[in-house]
Amino acid sequence: MLPDELERVADRHVPGAGKLDIERLSHGVVNDTYRVRRGAAAYAMRVAVSNPPDLGLDRAWEARVLERAAAAGLAPAVEYCDPQRGILISRWAQGRQWHPADVRQRSGILRMAELVRRIHALPMPAPARLMNAGMWIDYYTAAAGRNLGPHSDTAAALRTAAGERLAALRSVDPVVCHSDLHTLNLIDGGDALVLLDWEYAHGGDPYWDLAGWSANNDFGDPLRHDLLAAYLGRSPTPSEYLRLDLSAWLYDYVCLLWCELSLTRYADAKPSEAAQNGVAARVRQLAGRLIATASSRAD
Numbered sequence: 001m002l003p004d005e006l007e008r009v010a011d012r013h014v015p016g017a018g019k020l021d022i023e024r025l026s027h028g029v030v031n032d033t034y035r036v037r038r039g040a041a042a043y044a045m046r047v048a049v050s051n052p053p054d055l056g057l058d059r060a061w062e063a064r065v066l067e068r069a070a071a072a073g074l075a076p077a078v079e080y081c082d083p084q085r086g087i088l089i090s091r092w093a094q095g096r097q098w099h100p101a102d103v104r105q106r107s108g109i110l111r112m113a114e115l116v117r118r119i120h121a122l123p124m125p126a127p128a129r130l131m132n133a134g135m136w137i138d139y140y141t142a143a144a145g146r147n148l149g150p151h152s153d154t155a156a157a158l159r160t161a162a163g164e165r166l167a168a169l170r171s172v173d174p175v176v177c178h179s180d181l182h183t184l185n186l187i188d189g190g191d192a193l194v195l196l197d198w199e200y201a202h203g204g205d206p207y208w209d210l211a212g213w214s215a216n217n218d219f220g221d222p223l224r225h226d227l228l229a230a231y232l233g234r235s236p237t238p239s240e241y242l243r244l245d246l247s248a249w250l251y252d253y254v255c256l257l258w259c260e261l262s263l264t265r266y267a268d269a270k271p272s273e274a275a276q277n278g279v280a281a282r283v284r285q286l287a288g289r290l291i292a293t294a295s296s297r298a299d
Contacts, residue, residue, distance in 0.1 A: 023035045053262055059088075178212075
């Protein structure tokens with residue numbers, strides 16, 4: 001979006017009157033993010049980039065989820081939303097992002113487990129957008145075929161291991177899942193945690209969010225076990241922990257496909273070198289972790 005158009009949209013939809021101060025905070029794979037100040041108030045403005053890769057976002061369903069999430073105190077209040085144009089203006093979430101030490105502390109585990117329970121208690125918007133690990137894998141595989149041909153040799157080689165894990169998972173009743181839980185989307189306001197960027201939200205297996213937080217923070221078995229126990233409010237059974245272990249491996253695999261597909265964005269755009277290198281580094285990390293554990297699964 002050109003600067004003049006950006007200012008016109010902000011001037012029309014940011015509450016209040018007077019001069020706007022617009023600061024771009026990030027240039028991402030699918031969104032540009034800005035902080036907009038007007039008077040003493042601050043707002044976040046998220047604008048879709050032009051020609052993004054097909055990463056499975058559903059901005060219309062996100063808008064319906066945000067109504068419920070904001071009402072429950074799980075997301076910032078929305079001031080304006082245009083899913084067709086990919087524009088979202090919300091109140092600025094005051095607080096701080098977590099550091100790795102916060103994620104691994106006992107208090108952080110307990111607070112995240114409670115946050116995930118509250119996400120999963122949200123009413124499901126209708127019609128529901130239902131997704132599972134297998135559907136995400138199929139989606140990204142098809143998108144890769146449309147955009148750049150098949151995924152890497154590593155991703156293709158791991159497809160059999162992914163299929164084995166999918167076959168070991170039984171169906172469960174879906175709940176609202178955020179589906180993109182990592183520290184960049186989490187704001188700690190002190191008394192409460194608030195989540196940003198719900199565009200990957202869907203109805204699915206509740207363990208998917210637990211797997212996502214575990215995988216995105218590189219949890220090993222002890223922390224993953226603690227997170228599941230805190231979520232359940234009791235010690236998990238072996239089958240429950242196995243389900244989380246399978247889901248975490250599949251989440252890593254889906255993230256590998258996502259990262260490879262998102263790198264196609266860099267062929268046309270000019271994001272920061274750090275952003276491109278960060279995604280490429282994550283591909284290498286995920287590939288190594290997935291290969292190392294590909295042969296380990298329970299019958």
